[in-house]
Amino acid sequence: EAGVTQSPRYAVLQEGQAVSFWCDPISGHDTLYWYQQPRDQGPQLLVYFRDEAVIDNSQLPSDRFSAVRPKGTNSTLKIQSAKQGDTATYLCASRGPGLGNYAEQFFGPGTRLTVL
Amino acid sequence: AQSVTQPDARVTVSEGASLQLRCKYSYSATPYLFWYVQYPRQGLQMLLKYYSGDPVVQGVNGFEAEFSKSDSSFHLRKASVHWSDSAVYFCAVSAKRGSALGRLHFGAGTQLIVIP
Numbered sequence: 001e002a003g004v005t006q007s008p009r010y011a012v013l014q015e016g017q018a019v020s021f022w023c024d025p026i027s028g029h030d031t032l033y034w035y036q037q038p039r040d041q042g043p044q045l046l047v048y049f050r051d052e053a054v055i056d057n058s059q060l061p062s063d064r065f066s067a068v069r070p071k072g073t074n075s076t077l078k079i080q081s082a083k084q085g086d087t088a089t090y091l092c093a094s095r096g097p098g099l100g101n102y103a104e105q106f107f108g109p110g111t112r113l114t115v116l
Numbered sequence: 117a118q119s120v121t122q123p124d125a126r127v128t129v130s131e132g133a134s135l136q137l138r139c140k141y142s143y144s145a146t147p148y149l150f151w152y153v154q155y156p157r158q159g160l161q162m163l164l165k166y167y168s169g170d171p172v173v174q175g176v177n178g179f180e181a182e183f184s185k186s187d188s189s190f191h192l193r194k195a196s197v198h199w200s201d202s203a204v205y206f207c208a209v210s211a212k213r214g215s216a217l218g219r220l221h222f223g224a225g226t227q228l229i230v231i232p
Contacts, residue, residue, distance in 0.1 A: 004159065033220075042120075042206050042222030043160070056219065091159060105220060107152075107159030 002026070004108035006092050012114045013082055021077045021111045025094030031055075033105060034067055034077050035091040043091055049075065082115045089113070118143050120207055120223035128229045131199050137192040137226045139207030147209040149190040150220070151181055154204045163205075166190065167212075177201070202230045 005024045013019055025032050031050050035043035046065065047057040051072035060067065064083075069075040079086055089112045093105040119142045129135055141147065148167045152160040164175025171183040181192045190207060207223040 040125075040224075042208075042224050043220075044222070045219050048219070093159075104162045104165070107161070109157065109159045 004092055004094055004106055006090075006108040006111055008111055009109065010112050010114075012116065014116050015083055016081050019079050019082060019113065021090050021092075021113075023075045023077070023092030023108060025073070025075070025092070026096075026106055028096065029094035029106070030072070030097040031095040032069055032075050033093040033095075034075070035093065037089045037091055037110070039088070046077070079113075082113075084115050087113060087115050118209075118211075118221060120209055120221055122205075122207055122223035122226050124226050125224070126227045126229065128231065129197055130231050132196050135192075135194045135197045135201075135228070137205050137207075137228065139190045139192065139223060141188055141190065141207075141209050143188075143209060143211070145212065146185060147211050149181075149183060150208040150210070151175065151179070151190075151192050152206045152208060152222075154206065154225070156203075160206065163192070197228075197230050199230045199232045202228055204228070 007022050011019050033048040034046045036046050037043040047060045047067045048055050049069045052069050064080045067077045089110040091107055091110045093107045095105050121140045123138055150165045151163040153163050154160045163179050164173050164181055166173045166183045174180050179194050183190050204225045204227050206225045208220045210220050
């Protein structure tokens with residue numbers, strides 16, 4: 001069974017540029033999460049979906065960040081105008097259907113973003 | 117306020133020695149509890165979880181953790197570490213109900229260095 005895949009693995013951009021991250025969850029997983037992990041810190045949830053619906057985006061900086069999961073499978077996280085403070089690793093995770101919140105989330109390898 | 121505290125940013129042990137990584141949480145009610153490990157340039161992998169019952173839970177690769185309600189702690193232990201255990205370890209919690217349902221809240225992580 002393939003794990004969670006993410007692309008690109010690395011991105012380097014100047015402030016003000018836009019960037020998109022793509023995530024392909026484990027097949028059949030209905031819940032998908034995006035986390036931001038600054039260097040030397042733990043992951044912090046940005047947004048999560050169940051199928052195509054946003055369940056919680058309260059931690060997503062809505063003025064510059066957006067996330068979609070139009071068919072309830074793959075997902076894209078976009079930063080419209082990147083800032084140096086956005087430098088972090090962006091992790092995608094997924095969880096299987098019908099399981100409780102104690103169920104395991106499976107993480108992808110992440111996209112390491114550097115904003116100069 | 118909800119929080120997860122891992123007081124040790126870095127722990128260094130010799131191969132074959134025992135290990136304890138500390139985790140304390142502050143939550144309105146007993147949450148689900150997890151330990152995850154992150155190897156360099158990889159995503160997070162779950163080691164073990166606790167949701168009820170026996171306070172000592174067993175995980176992969178000889179790891180175990182003990183839940184203490186009175187102490188609000190969930191410390192990770194291993195009897196004999198191997199050099200391949202060198203990684204960053206994250207304690208995480210998830211609410212059983214309420215507005216934070218479905219969200220994993222991570223500590224800052226503890227970097228484990230095992231000296232051969």
